[in-house]
Amino acid sequence: MKIIIEGKEIEAKEGASVLEASLEAGIYIPHLCKHPDLEAVGGCRLCSVEVDGVENPVPACKTTVQDGMSIKISTEKSDKTRKMAMELILATHPAECTGCPKYGKCELQSLYQYMGVSAERWRKKSRPVPNDSSNPLIDHLFTRCIRCGRCIRACRELRGVRVLDYQRTKDGIRVGVDGGLSLEEAGCKFCGACIEVCPTGSIMDSLGMKKEDMSYSDSVVPCRAACPAHTDVPRYIRYIKEGDFVKATAVIREKVPFPETLGNICNHVCEDNCKRNEFENPISVCKLKKAAAEGDDGSWKSKVRREAATGKKVAVIGAGPAGLTAAYFLAKKGHSVTIFEENEKAGGQCRYGIPAYRLPDDVLDREIGDILAEGIELLTNNKVENPKELLNKGYDSVLVSVGTHKGTLLPLEGNDLQGVYVNAEFLKKARQGQPLEVKEKIMILGGGNVAYDCARTALRLGAKEVHIACLENIDQITATKEEIEEGREEGIILHVAHSFLRIAGSEKVEGVELQKVDKFYFDSDRKAVIELVEGSNEIIPVDNVIFAVGQKPAGTEAMEIELTHGPYIKTNESSETSVRGIFAAGDVVTGTKSVISAIAAGRKSAEEIDKYLGGNGDISENLLEKETPDPYIGSCSGFSKIERTSIELVEADKRKCNFDIVEKTLSKEKAMCEASRCLQCDLRLNLKAPKMWNEY
Structure with a gap:
């Protein structure tokens, strides 16, 4: 139907409000209680307009369009109504804006500036209500609330959690929880919708939750931001919650070609950044990934991106996670890829640095097979000492991804005795x-996960007594809590905060002399400072010593490319080395990090090599059509207290005798239950941001 606004004829949808029709046509009417994702209530009166044939101004948000209707936005009556409404709002609102976290992005501020209104005509009414910072993730600044009701409608109608409502208190009407309960006690799901729709700065993310050095979306969804490959964690966890493991795996594979491998051994920095940590334990993201990958049927393969052949040839030196990932995405961009691997099998540190009880061969073989199926040529037992040779043999580009396979031997007395090994x-x-x-x-x-890999491997090889000694105290140790606990169950003896002085023995190892560490830290120059406890020396009698204090690349000195910090390859922002056409990625550049970091580096190098070869650098693919998730998440009593699903292990006395996998995969039911603990932070980003008046 057609209506006339300010003399301009526009088309309006039947059943739409005057406000919706006007905004849709790009004609601005001041409003505040209306939000693009919420029904209006007409309470603020800021959208008052005059309709021909109606005596008094009416709220545009609650007035349904009629064919031929004529509306005027700015008239003496409507302006007076809006101005008085705004003055009443401002009369109880803090006058100082600069200290507000929403300063410059506040809808109320934008609106009263547009209207040219202040509260000077009205006596300010102080509302000395203290802020509520007692809840996890959410702070409530009551004095900034204008009682627009958006947060309540978002909680009750949009999300279906039904926690917030208007409360009558001695300080007046304000937003809160029935019975004076905390958000946790009331069953809040901490989805953040109330924060997102608040037009002022009344409901905010808790201090520290939003990082100034991160984008808004990364702050809102920290698990996805923390993942080096930026896997869409909330999206695939939502599919797991729904029991659709096939779709979940497709989402994971859009970023990484090793979902099951990562499900077994990822260092899961996403979990360290999960907002659930503010309550208790985070979502078990890593083990959910494993459960999903094991339930995959491979249907994603039909949707894999495959571009026409470019005629360009790429050589990859090293078939670890970085090299395999780069090869995978480059092959799908139409380049001919050959991988040169000096060992008898592909996999790099995943194959040769991680014990089979954590990552079985069949998992690696299956996922590497999917990678090679993209037409990649793999040449094993084939060592390339100088990447320039490959450029001379007709390859258009070379990627060096040889990893860090050389263990570090500390300069201790006795390090040359029989029985001394490196990790x-x-x-x-x-x-x-x-x-x-x-x-x-x-x-x-050493005190990292590799030290525990060595210790638990030694047990499985027949050792009767295994010790680990490290400089760090129990709070500083870099091994994960899971590794420490599993090692303890298997009988490994941990000596934290101990310095290693020497290896005792004449021809073969007889013991290690340790001394207690009082303080261990790094000074301003990043030099280690170790203060020992005098008189605390002791010799632990042992037959073997294994150094697990780091690894470094081998053979890079002969590659005739610029190195840094010893044997590490120096690259620029485009992953290119000092030699044009030769790129490098993974641990050989950064030092030993993690499998997911190596995968991310492989993706980055694939983008840069594709651009170098004349492509656009776009390696993204959609293995699953995007679906808009249901904003309605419903209520759940005690949601914040739901315990993390424990991972079942083979009994310690059985598992330490062999190299069989020690972790049992979550059942479908347990995985769905664990996934249901997710706060679904990403739903906030699906809410539409209201347009300010200057955007019309």
Whole structure:
């Protein structure tokens, strides 16, 4: 139907309000209680307009359009009504805006500036209501509330959580929870919709939740931002909650070609950043990924992006997670890719640095097979010492991703005795079925997950007593809590806050001398400062010592490319080395990090190599059509207190005797239950941002 606004004829949808029709046509009418995702209530009176044939101004948000209707926005009566409404709002609102966290982005501020209104005609009414910062994730600044009701409607109607409502208090009407309960007690799901729709700064993210050095969306969804590959964590967890593991795996594979591998061994920094940490334990993202990947049927393969052949040839040196990832995405961009791997099998540290009880061969073989199926040529037992040779052989570009496979031997007295090993060789030999000899008592020097890999591998090779010693105290140690606890269950003896002085023995290892550490920290120059406890020396009798204090690249000195910090390859922002056409990615550039970091580096190098070869650098793909999630999440009593689903392990006395996988996969029911703990932070980003008047 047609209506006339300010003399301009526009088309309006039947059943629409005057406000909706006007805004749709790009004609601004002041409003505040209306939000694009919420029904209006007509309470603020700021959208008052005059309609021909109606004596007094009416709220545009509650007036339905009629064919031929004529509306005037700015008249003496409507302006007076709006001005008085705004003055009444401002009379109880704090006069000082600059201290408000929403300063410059406040709808109320924008609106009263547009209207040219202040509260000077009205005596200010002080509302000395203290702020409420007692709830996790959400702060409530009651003095900034204008009682527009948006947060209540978002909570009750849009989300269906039904926690917020108007409360009558001795300080007047304000937004709160029935019975004076906390948000947690009332069953709040902390989805953040109330924050998102608040037009002022009354309901805000708790201090520290939003990071100034991060984009708004990254602050809202910190798990996705923390993932080096930016996997869409909330999206695939939502599919797991619905029991659709196939769709969940497709979402994961849009970013990484190793979902099941990561489900077994990822360092899950996403969990460290999960907002659930503000209550208790985070979502078990890593193990949910494993459950989803094991339930996959491979249907995503039909949607894989495959571009026409470009005629360009790329050589990848090193078949670890970085090299395989880069090769995978470059092949799908139409480039011919050959991988050169010096070992007998592909996989890099996943194959030779991570014990089979954490990551079985069949998982790696299956996922590497999917990668090679994109037409990639893999040449194993093929070591390339100088990448320039490949450029001379007709390859248009070379990626060096050889990882860090050389263990570090500390300059301790006795480090050359018989029975001293380094982590990289020890783990690799065990994985190859040619283990180094271990005797009854073993000492591992180092406090990271690799130290625990060595210790637990030594147990499985027949050691009777295994020790780990590290400089860090229990709060500083870099091994995960899970590794420490699983190691303790298997009988590993941990000596935290101990310095290693020497390895005792004449020809072979007889013991390790340790001394207690009083303080261990890094000074302003990043130099380690170690203060020891005098007289605390002791010798632990052992037969073998394994250094697990870091790894570094091998053979990079012969590559004739610029290095940095010793053997690491120097690259620019485009992952390119000092030699044109030769790129590098992964641990060989950054030092030993994590599998997911190597995958992310592989993605980045694929983008840059594609651009170097004349492509657009776009390696993104959609293995699943985007679906708009249901904004209605419903209520759940005690939601914030739902415990994290525990991961079942094989009993310690059984698992320490072999290299069989130690973790049991979550059942479908348990995975769905665990996924239901997600706060679904990303739903906030689907709410439409109201347009300010200057955008019309």
